[in-house]
Amino acid sequence: MVLNVLRSVVGLLLLVQASLASAALSIEIIGAGEHQIPVAIVPFGGDENLSQSINAVIVGDLKRSGLFRLVDPIGKSPHQLADVSYPDWQVRGADALVIGTVAVQPNGRIEANFRLLDVVKQAQLVGQSVSANSDQMRAVGHRIADLIYQKLTGDQGVFSTRIAYVNRQGKKHYSLIVADSDGYNEQNVLEQSEPIMSPAWSPDGSHLAYVSFETGHAVVYVQSLYTSRRVVLADFRGSNSAPAWSPDGKHLAIALARDGSTQIYLVKSDGSGLRRITFSGAIDTEPNFSPDGQTLLFTSDRGGSPQIYSMPVAGGPAQRLTYGDGNNFSPHYSPDGKSFVYTHFIDGKFYIATQDFQSGQVELLTLGGWEKNPSFAPNGKLILFASEARGRGILATVSSDGRVQEHMFTQSGDARVPVWGPHL
């Protein structure tokens, strides 16, 4: 586990080479989970001396997941195990307690030592040190929140993962942005006057594929987040779009209009070995690989309206998965491959929906509005999507049970086409 932490921190340090974009963001949380774990987080000793409160990051992460109820620690501030009096926390109804200290070390690194305590059993669940460069204070908070989340829920946390989206300011300013899972720590990957679409993370989180109109039409690029170096993946006549990575990172599925109607093709990640795999003559687009790499979900209007289909990556007949009234778009597999999330459009509204493969059961997770481009967090517990509030495009998350929604407002402009990145 310590090794994992170190590796992640290194990854984050490399990412920071990209230029820092404006950081301010505001967040609203709507709804609450059914079985929230009451947890008290005591501000760490030394937290008040930091330019960025680590505790605020941890509290924000845990709240956003919808799985925790934050118990107010007011009046008590133990930082060491010896200072903890369990009855203090039992009377407040906390099942878990987080204490610790944080300080900037002589070498400039920030180091937090924290403990997660089981108040009921009066035992330590986690005791760990997490460190990073001092410009990565939020990363320290996210890592601690991940460790708490994992211990208390049994699922891997996703607070240290990153998201990508496009920010549009007016008609002539587009930025491809990579940010922390809470929307903070934004970094510009690409900034230009022409539209950018459809960012897609490589499975190892090192590259983004995306669509850019900078040459006058839609072209697919693959760009390294470490070196900013990029290659043209597909630039044929007409639109080149909808990149999706295979789970092994060796191939991408893309949608090309070069042979007439938009169809799906496979291509190696260096742009070689192009091979067409759909032959419908209708629109086939938005491919997405199953976690085992064997099946593709995609959107097609071959049946007369845009619906979700699946087909073997190796080729073969497609199977229609969505029926009924309305149009359906943008399928993304859940990480366990048991369901998929997509956009359902009916009566002028977009909804975020999931469908279970085995039962075929459909669940609408949102109340409807201008909601598009859903993708799962790598632990399958949250879904990130584009929404709209107060006349602006915003990022939003909803828990996969639909109980908790969060809205993230960027400082300005419209946030569009978000996608959740992998575990680093």
Added chain:
Amino acid sequence: MKKILFSIVLANLLVACASEKPKEPEAVAPAPAVEAPAPAPAPAPVVVVDPLNDPTSILAKRSVYFPFDVSAVQEADKPIVEAHGKYLSEHPDRKVRVEGNADERGSNEYNLALGQRRADSVKKMLILSGAMASQIETVSYGEEKPVCTEHNEACWKQNRRSDIKYQ
């Protein structure tokens, strides 16, 4: 069609006028010692009008519009596309870029494909009307470059559009 005929006739007249324009006296010829005649009533400025630049020509219309999730050129807009196809056939040196767009009621990627199909259907009709495929490039902007950004039909119908742009 009447408009096209009229503008072609007009253009021919203008060309005719232009060719009858008196030539500049040659430098070697001595100016005749006669008083210049009083200038004729000021004629309309004499220029060769490319029907493409004639605001009264159907060729001045460069956009065609589509119903929701439809990419076939509508009856009402066919004369526009046909006129451009004919013009391109008569001007093989001219090239156009057909840009397809969609309203926002679909996914970004589906709309990119839909916009492509709208551009391609205009291209097909241009070719049927005499243009060569090599004169036409198609691109799609999907829903990425809306001319109108509100969530209502008045806006959406402006965005469901193919533009014929001369290069």
